Amino acid sequence: MKLAVIPNIDRDKDLNFTEKxxxxxxxxxxxxxxxxxxxxxxxxxxxxxxxxxxYREADAAIAIGGDGTFxxxxxxxxxxxxxxxxxxxxxxxxxxxxxPSELDQIAKLFAxxxxxEERMMLSASVLRGGERVYEKLGLNDAVVHNGMISRIxxxxxxxxxxxxxxxxxDGIIISTPTGxxxxxxxxxxxIVDPVMNCLSVIPICPHSLYSRAIVFPDTAKVEVxxxxxxxxxxxxxxxxxxxxxxxxxxxxxxxxxxQKTKIIRVKKSSFYDTLYxxxxxxxxxx
Numbered sequence: 001m002k003l004a005v006i007p008n009i010d011r012d013k014d015l016n017f018t019e020k021x022x023x024x025x026x027x028x029x030x031x032x033x034x035x036x037x038x039x040x041x042x043x044x045x046x047x048x049x050x051x052x053x054x055y056r057e058a059d060a061a062i063a064i065g066g067d068g069t070f071x072x073x074x075x076x077x078x079x080x081x082x083x084x085x086x087x088x089x090x091x092x093x094x095x096x097x098x099x100p101s102e103l104d105q106i107a108k109l110f111a112x113x114x115x116x117e118e119r120m121m122l123s124a125s126v127l128r129g130g131e132r133v134y135e136k137l138g139l140n141d142a143v144v145h146n147g148m149i150s151r152i153x154x155x156x157x158x159x160x161x162x163x164x165x166x167x168x169x170d171g172i173i174i175s176t177p178t179g180x181x182x183x184x185x186x187x188x189x190x191i192v193d194p195v196m197n198c199l200s201v202i203p204i205c206p207h208s209l210y211s212r213a214i215v216f217p218d219t220a221k222v223e224v225x226x227x228x229x230x231x232x233x234x235x236x237x238x239x240x241x242x243x244x245x246x247x248x249x250x251x252x253x254x255x256x257x258x259q260k261t262k263i264i265r266v267k268k269s270s271f272y273d274t275l276y277x278x279x280x281x282x283x284x285x286x
Contacts, residue, residue, distance in 0.1 A: 004033045004058035006073055008065030011089040015041060017100055024103050028110045033058055055080040066090015071239040074139045074261045083116050083262035094181050094278055097265055108266040115265050119178045120197050123257040124238050128250050138238040139261050140179030142254050144224050144246060145171030147235040158223040159216055169206040174199055174222055174254045189213045193271055224252040
């Protein structure tokens with residue numbers, strides 16, 4: 001098995017945990033791949049690859065970091081149909097499977113004692129004058145928001161070409177089921193079991209008594225248009241990435257992607273077990 005090991009050096013600054021992982025993998029029938037950046041930084045027997053070929057050569061990937069690390073890796077891994085096992089060195093770790101103390105669980109990979117979950121992804125693009133000027137793949141969400149400026153946005157929401165609502169709000173979130181436990185949840189959106197395929201639309205701080213989240217089937221093409229802007233451009237961010245400037249009249253199009261994120265599970269816990277445990281860790285305890 002060819003395993004890509006991908007640490008976030010902001011989370012594992014001295015690569016101490018990465019070294020422990022590499023030592024653990026050594027007795028197993030695994031060829032470990034890492035980015036060229038780590039050449040000379042790790043002491044174990046590793047094959048180094050350029051970033052652009054790492055996922056192409058790997059059978060699976062081990063992501064070391066938090067949810068942000070997992071989201072970044074998910075986009076590249078999905079393009080090459082590579083499944084990911086996440087090890088949490090962040091704070092919440094909704095998407096990661098293991099904690100650093102559970103390193104021994106990785107042995108299940110080599111015993112065939114694991115399952116692979118498939119998660120829906122979304123594709124977000126911006127049309128300007130009929131031309132596509134931006135496109136990005138996301139696992140969690142696409143957010144159109146007012147950026148650093150505290151001003152309200154006028155937002156028109158369309159589904160399959162039909163206008164659904166007009167909002168005055170700080171922004172709008174279009175979330176996958178996986179993203180429903182992230183920004184969407186914090187904004188009052190529904191928590192959706194990730195086995196479902198749908199898109200949830202949640203206004204951010206709407207200036208209305210009646211604005212509600214809307215859940216669309218995964219076949220829907222959701223579009224966001226800003227009919228007027230007061231001042232600077234708004235921003236589109238996908239999975240919390242660097243924002244793309246959205247101008248007045250641009251059409252932000254979000255729909256289900258054909259690509260999927262594959263997540264390796266070696267524990268028996270369900271989505272509901274994980275959800276309760278992670279929420280309890282954040283102060284909601286019984």
